[in-house]
Amino acid sequence: MHLDALWRILAGLVLCPLLFGVINRVKAKFAGRQGQPLLQTYFDLAKLLRKGAVYSATSSWVFPLGPMLGLACALAALCLAPLGGQPGLFSFEGDLFLFAGLLSLGRFATAAAALDTGSSFEGMGASREMQFAVPAELAQILGLAALAQATGTYSLAGMLALLDMAHWTAAGPVLALTATALFLVLLAETCRIPVDDPTTHLELTMIHEVMVLDHSGPDFAFILYGQGIKLWALGAVLTGLVIPARGDALLDPAFGALGIFGLALAIGIAESSMARLRLLLVPRLLVGATALSGLALILLLR
Amino acid sequence: MIFLAACLAAFLLGAVASLLPRSFRAASAIGSGMAVLGCLLGLVPAMQALIAPQDWTLTLSWPPPWGLGRLAIDGISGLFLTPALVLIALGAVYGRGYLAESEGRKKAGPPWFFYNILAAAITGVFTARDPFLLLFCWEAMALSSYFLVCMEDGDGAVRRAGRIYLIASHLGAAFLLVLCLLPGASWPPGEGLPLGLSPDMAANLAAGAVPAGAVFVLALIGFGSKAGLAPFGVWLPEAHPAAPSHVSAVLSGVMIKTGVYGILRVLLVLNPAPWWGWTLVAMGGATAVLGVAGALGQSELKRLLAWSSMENAGLMLMGLGLGALGRAMNAPLVAALGFGAALVHMVNHGVFKSLLFFCAGSVLHGTGERRMDQLGGVLGRMPVTGATFLVAALGICGLPPMGGFASELVLGLCAIKGLLLPVSGLDIPSLGVLAALVLCAGMAAAVFAGAFGTVFLGAARSPAAAQAHESPRAMRGPMIVLAVLAPLLGLGAPLVLEAALRALEPALPGAVALGAPTVEALWTAAMVFGLLLALFGGLYALRRALLRGRDVRTAPTWDCGYAAPTSRIQYTYSSFAQPLADMFQALTGRTGSTTRPWGLFPARAGYAAETEDRILQGFLGLFGFINAKLEAMHRLQQGQVHVYVLYIAATLVALLAWGLW
Numbered sequence: 001m002h003l004d005a006l007w008r009i010l011a012g013l014v015l016c017p018l019l020f021g022v023i024n025r026v027k028a029k030f031a032g033r034q035g036q037p038l039l040q041t042y043f044d045l046a047k048l049l050r051k052g053a054v055y056s057a058t059s060s061w062v063f064p065l066g067p068m069l070g071l072a073c074a075l076a077a078l079c080l081a082p083l084g085g086q087p088g089l090f091s092f093e094g095d096l097f098l099f100a101g102l103l104s105l106g107r108f109a110t111a112a113a114a115l116d117t118g119s120s121f122e123g124m125g126a127s128r129e130m131q132f133a134v135p136a137e138l139a140q141i142l143g144l145a146a147l148a149q150a151t152g153t154y155s156l157a158g159m160l161a162l163l164d165m166a167h168w169t170a171a172g173p174v175l176a177l178t179a180t181a182l183f184l185v186l187l188a189e190t191c192r193i194p195v196d197d198p199t200t201h202l203e204l205t206m207i208h209e210v211m212v213l214d215h216s217g218p219d220f221a222f223i224l225y226g227q228g229i230k231l232w233a234l235g236a237v238l239t240g241l242v243i244p245a246r247g248d249a250l251l252d253p254a255f256g257a258l259g260i261f262g263l264a265l266a267i268g269i270a271e272s273s274m275a276r277l278r279l280l281l282v283p284r285l286l287v288g289a290t291a292l293s294g295l296a297l298i299l300l301l302r
Numbered sequence: 303m304i305f306l307a308a309c310l311a312a313f314l315l316g317a318v319a320s321l322l323p324r325s326f327r328a329a330s331a332i333g334s335g336m337a338v339l340g341c342l343l344g345l346v347p348a349m350q351a352l353i354a355p356q357d358w359t360l361t362l363s364w365p366p367p368w369g370l371g372r373l374a375i376d377g378i379s380g381l382f383l384t385p386a387l388v389l390i391a392l393g394a395v396y397g398r399g400y401l402a403e404s405e406g407r408k409k410a411g412p413p414w415f416f417y418n419i420l421a422a423a424i425t426g427v428f429t430a431r432d433p434f435l436l437l438f439c440w441e442a443m444a445l446s447s448y449f450l451v452c453m454e455d456g457d458g459a460v461r462r463a464g465r466i467y468l469i470a471s472h473l474g475a476a477f478l479l480v481l482c483l484l485p486g487a488s489w490p491p492g493e494g495l496p497l498g499l500s501p502d503m504a505a506n507l508a509a510g511a512v513p514a515g516a517v518f519v520l521a522l523i524g525f526g527s528k529a530g531l532a533p534f535g536v537w538l539p540e541a542h543p544a545a546p547s548h549v550s551a552v553l554s555g556v557m558i559k560t561g562v563y564g565i566l567r568v569l570l571v572l573n574p575a576p577w578w579g580w581t582l583v584a585m586g587g588a589t590a591v592l593g594v595a596g597a598l599g600q601s602e603l604k605r606l607l608a609w610s611s612m613e614n615a616g617l618m619l620m621g622l623g624l625g626a627l628g629r630a631m632n633a634p635l636v637a638a639l640g641f642g643a644a645l646v647h648m649v650n651h652g653v654f655k656s657l658l659f660f661c662a663g664s665v666l667h668g669t670g671e672r673r674m675d676q677l678g679g680v681l682g683r684m685p686v687t688g689a690t691f692l693v694a695a696l697g698i699c700g701l702p703p704m705g706g707f708a709s710e711l712v713l714g715l716c717a718i719k720g721l722l723l724p725v726s727g728l729d730i731p732s733l734g735v736l737a738a739l740v741l742c743a744g745m746a747a748a749v750f751a752g753a754f755g756t757v758f759l760g761a762a763r764s765p766a767a768a769q770a771h772e773s774p775r776a777m778r779g780p781m782i783v784l785a786v787l788a789p790l791l792g793l794g795a796p797l798v799l800e801a802a803l804r805a806l807e808p809a810l811p812g813a814v815a816l817g818a819p820t821v822e823a824l825w826t827a828a829m830v831f832g833l834l835l836a837l838f839g840g841l842y843a844l845r846r847a848l849l850r851g852r853d854v855r856t857a858p859t860w861d862c863g864y865a866a867p868t869s870r871i872q873y874t875y876s877s878f879a880q881p882l883a884d885m886f887q888a889l890t891g892r893t894g895s896t897t898r899p900w901g902l903f904p905a906r907a908g909y910a911a912e913t914e915d916r917i918l919q920g921f922l923g924l925f926g927f928i929n930a931k932l933e934a935m936h937r938l939q940q941g942q943v944h945v946y947v948l949y950i951a952a953t954l955v956a957l958l959a960w961g962l963w
Contacts, residue, residue: 001829052853056860058761060681062692068845072837076830090833092826093819094715098702101710102834104743105701108751112692115755115873117859118679123755123873130751131882134744141714141740148718213860218848222841283885294737301721301729 001090008083008253012236015257016228017041019235019264023192026268041228045221053217058118066113067215067222073106074229080156081233084256085245087157095155096144099237100137103189103230107133110223114211125210128279132195132207135286136188143181143293147241149300150175160240161247168244174296179242181293186234186263188286190227193271195282205279235260303358306373306429309344309387312336313422320414326405333414334394337421341391344425348387351380352801355808359431372431377805378570381645382563383428385652386556390421392780396660397548399776400667413453413546419446420552427560433482433489440478440560444471447557450549451541463537463544466918470537474527478564481520490567491517514572521568522581529561530615532589536918538612539596543604547663550604554611555656559648562618566641570809574626576727582623583731587738590616592917594745595886598879599894601911602672603662606753607655610698613742614651618644620735621713624720629810631725636732638803638813639716639820645802647709650697650791654706657694657784661687664773664781665757671766674756675874681758683770686778688758690785695750697788700743703831705791705798708824712799713739715820745882752878761869793831796824876911883911891916 021038028035037043055063079089080099111130114122148154150171151162168175188195191208200206212223239259245252277285316336323329350356355377362371375383394417401413419442426439448471452464482489527534538558542550569578593612600606621644628637664687671677681688697704717739720732762768772778791798803817861867876894883890891914899907940946 049848052855053849054855054857056858057856058679058859060759062681062759064845068838068841072834072841075837076834079833080830090826090830092823094711094718094823095827097711097714098707098827098830100740101700101702101707104699104747105696108696108699108701108747111751112755112759115751115878116759118760118869118872119859119861120871120873121860121862123760123878126751126755127873127878127881130748130878131885134741134748134882134885137744138737138740142737145718145721145736149721152722154715154718154722217852218845222845283881294733297721297733301733 002087003089004249005079005083005087005089008086009078009089011253011257012078012081012083012229012232016232017045017225019228019231019260022261022264023268023271026265027272030269030272041224045225048221048224049218051217053219056117056119056214059113059116059214063113063116063214064219066109066116067212067219067226069109070106071222071226071229073102073109074226074233077102077106078229078233081236082157082160082240083236084243084252084254084259085157085161085163085240085247086249086253086256087155087161091155091157093154093158095157096141096148099156099233100140104133104137106226106230110208110211113215117214119214121210122213125207128207129211132188132282132286135283135290136185139181139286139289139293140185142290142297143178143185144237146174146178146293146296146300149297156237160237161245163241163245164247165244171300174299175241177292177296177299179238181289181296182234182238182241183266184285184289184292186231186238187267187270188282188289189234190231192267194274194277194285197276200276205276231264232260235263239263303347303360303373303375305343305346306358306375306425307360309340310422310425312340312343313418313425316340317415317418317422320418321411323411326410329410330398330401330414333410333418334398337394337414337418338391340418340421340425341387341394344387345384347375348380348383351375351377352384352805355804356380371435373426373429373435374431375429377801377808378563378566379428381802381805382559382648383425385649386424386428386559389555389652389656390424390552392660392783393417393548393552393656394421396551396663396777396780397546399774400546400548400663402774402776403667408453413450416446416449417549417552420450420549420557424552424556424560428563430489433487436489437475437478437482440475443557443560444468444475447545447549447553451545451553453546453549454544457544460544463540467537467541470527470534474524474534477520477524477527481517481524484517490571491521515575515578517572518568518574518578521565522585525561525564525568526585526619527561529558529565529619530589530593530612531561531585531619532592532612532616533917533920535589535612535615536915536921539605539608539915540918542608542611542659543602547604547659547666550607550663551656551659554608554659555652558611558615559618559652562615562622562644562648565619565622566644569622569626569629570641570806574630576627576630579623579625579627579630580731582619582626583734584623586616586619586621586623587734588616589613589619590738590742591886592616592889594742594749595883595890596915597749598745598883598886599890599911601675601876603665603674603753603757604659604672606674606749607658607662610658610746610749611651611655613746614647614655614698617709617713617739617742618647618651620738621645621647621716624713624716624731624735627728627731628720631728633720633723633725633728634810634812635816636716636720636723636728638806638810638816639712639719641806641810642799642802642813642817642820643709643713643716645805646705646712646795646798649798650705650709653784653787653791654694654697654704657690657781657788658698660777660781660784661691661694664777665770667773667777668770669766671764674753675876676764677757677767678760678763678869678872679758680762680767680770684758684772686772686781690781691758692754693785693788695754697792699747699750701747702827703792703834704788705795708792708795708798708827710739710743711824711827712820715823748879748882752875756873756875756878760872763869763872763874789831793828796821796828799824876909880909880911
């Protein structure tokens with residue numbers, strides 16, 4: 001257990017809603033709009049937490065389980081994610097499987113809650129979410145296995161701490177392939193364009209948003225916050241790969257956090273410059289990501 | 303050892319005694335009671351062997367034609383026997399409640415007779431130490447389970463499933479027959495020879511004129527067909543759902559493992575060649591992916607569970623394959639973790655799959671409906687069944703904090719470590735195992751989220767589902783026990799792995815030390831599970847505190863303003879799984895039939911999921927072909943005695959001529 005990780009986790013807890021503010025501000029600038037305040041997500045969370053809730057008459061105790069378990073899983077994943085190569089609260093060999101497993105458990109709970117409403121829209125969203133998760137998870141694990149291969153260690157913190165400039169000069173193209181694959185996985189996992197459009201209002205074309213149509217009040221606050229935490233945790237792993245580690249316990253996490261905001265900038269640019277893919281094309285994109293990380297892994301084999 | 307003898311005696315006595323009484327209740331009380339008693343007696347030596355290695359043997363003093371009748375429990379036997387006996391005992395308790403509804407319609411004696419015989423046979427398979435006894439127990443297991451599968455013999459589909467099962471299991475047993483009756487055969491192969499001399503084993507076997515590779519192939523097909531290894535496991539998705547649910551639970555939770563056990567024994571005693579590992583990894587991976595892709599296309603809950611059993615058997619065989627490669631390529635780390643992963647998954651899968659079959663039986667009992675797409679909203683009326691199903695579903699998908707995650711972690715770590723070792727020839731199989739494992743985990747999550755959601759959540763799709771009723775206490779009890787065990791297996795996974803490594807230590811010296819970092823990792827993972835539970839508890843308390851005294855209302859589900867929603871507009875399992883099933887259509891064949899909307903005013907459109915089993919169709923075609931070709935032989939079979947006498951005379955003359963030549 002690395003207790004010094006607590007302040008890095010705290011940074012994630014406090015700063016993650018700001019990421020949405022950055023993404024929205026970038027999109028507004030591209031569209032020539034003023035945009036919502038940077039702190040809008042904080043205001044939304046505060047508003048939702050003060051509200052009551054409306055529950056569907058069809059739903060059972062599984063329904064409120066979704067947001068609670070989803071957020072608990074995202075928080076536990078945050079505790080595993082290294083920031084700037086510095087370990088999370090827990091670090092052990094094979095923690096990449098637990099990292100992916102926690103995200104998967106949260107997804108399962110959200111999908112079950114969606115099916116609990118008996119709504120055909122939410123069933124549709126749950127079906128898509130579970131389908132897209134299959135190639136996304138594969139791409140993620142293979143990509144992380146490629147990092148294990150590149151560094152010779154088995155834990156997330158171990159590999160990200162060792163990925164320094166020397167590794168990038170020696171195996172740059174391979175690491176770039178992995179980073180691309182992990183970026184695509186991040187877009188899918190956090191429901192951004194081109195996989196999913198978080199702002200659309202047409203239920204038929206949504207994935208994640210449609211699954212949470214019936215949640216309200218504190219439950220919806222949990223979901224919103226969980227999304228932010230998930231974006232932060234996945235972003236921390238990706239920036240840990242992209243920004244070479246230098247072994248500095250203070251500067252590295254600071255660069256990591258800055259990198260996550262840079263990532264939010266990149267997401268905003270991606271969202272402004274392209275449209276959401278047709279749903280039938282999304283699996284191809286994710287299978288492509290799997291192919292990229294598989295290729296990276298094969299290139300690293302002796 | 304006296305306990306093992308008493309355990310077997312209790313099973314056999316229970317089998318006979320349950321036939322005697324006339325009353326239904328007395329017979330089922332005796333049958334299930336003796337089965338539970340036998341399991342409790344057998345658990346004593348099995349658990350002892352788990353904690354510390356024991357070297358007892360029980361030699362039966364009978365004058366047998368081919369062997370002494372030796373039984374023994376070592377660590378491996380103990381590891382397989384402990385979950386098996388627990389599950390058989392719980393199955394007996396559950397079965398008493400499950401069969402109670404057939405009172406007055408059927409007799410209770412025969413099912414309990416065969417159940418106890420099955421229990422004794424499984425115990426025998428796990429402890430037999432000579433080939434003839436193994437074969438005997440194997441056959442007793444196959445026959446008693448056949449009669450249990452065919453219990454609902456009024457149904458033609460059940461009789462067909464039983465026939466497929468009987469034929470498949472005897473084709474598999476034919477290979478074991480050869481394996482066990484080879485000149486100088488012993489079980490486990492080569493036992494009695496000094497274990498350290500593995501490299502010489504091939505030479506020893508060659509002296510008996512049997513190459514080790516042949517022994518492996520015989521064991522792979524013979525045992526693999528029982529484990530559901532594709533393509534020999536075609537019977538599995540037919541037979542398991544046809545059986546009564548407590549028997550399905552034992553078949554899927556325990557009997558599949560006898561196949562894994564057999565292959566493991568062969569791999570531990572003989573000196574594997576690399577191609578053994580390649581074969582196991584390839585066939586195991588194919589079984590796993592085919593199994594879970596098949597599960598996507600099912601419309602009945604029990605059939606879905608049977609396909610998922612194939613998937614999990616595939617995962618265990620991949621673990622065995624990596625273990626064999628590790629042994630063959632002198633990478634003891636991979637060997638220890640590969641075999642260890644297979645053993646840990648064996649324990650976990652037994653618990654989850656038995657629980658899932660118990661739940662499926664409970665749903666069938668409470669609604670009388672097998673098709674998932676006719677159910678829905680059952681959770682409200684069957685709270686215990688629904689909650690326990692959810693626990694088991696999380697476990698079978700390998701999600702934390704259940705035991706299934708631990709086995710996935712160990713197998714995945716084994717693959718990554720194999721990938722990183724500078725041993726050529728180990729990397730590609732490791733990569734294959736890693737990819738297949740993650741693919742299967744993701745697909746299993748989709749399968750079970752869909753199945754749980756369709757059956758238990760939402761609104762009832764049929765009157766049968768709307769009038770569901772919870773099962774009696776005898777059925778709920780075992781389900782609750784297993785549902786409590788599932789997270790405990792997750793938190794205590796390091797102990798299970800340690801027990802597995804200890805059991806492997808005699809065959810793989812140093813296994814415990816090599817696996818120690820992984821055990822340590824599992825302890826840390828258990829701490830994260832604790833953190834997860836604490837976070838969940840905290841959020842639960844926070845949500846309660848926030849909503850207290852606030853305006854909490856109930857309203858209809860958001861329907862986009864559609865005025866007349868019905869429960870029929872819900873997503874069904876078929877529609878839930880269809881996009882993913884279509885991605886694997888190349889593997890599984892046609893997954894359903896679509897009627898597309900057509901014209902300006904489309905009248906009717908539809909989609910019906912029905913997966914054909916290509917392998918089974920292939921086998922049926924093959925057997926049909928053989929049958930047609932053998933028709934010609936009918937001419938020899940005249941049915942007239944004097945023609946047969948002529949055959950004998952002709953044969954004698956021919957032999958005489960050959961001998962005198």
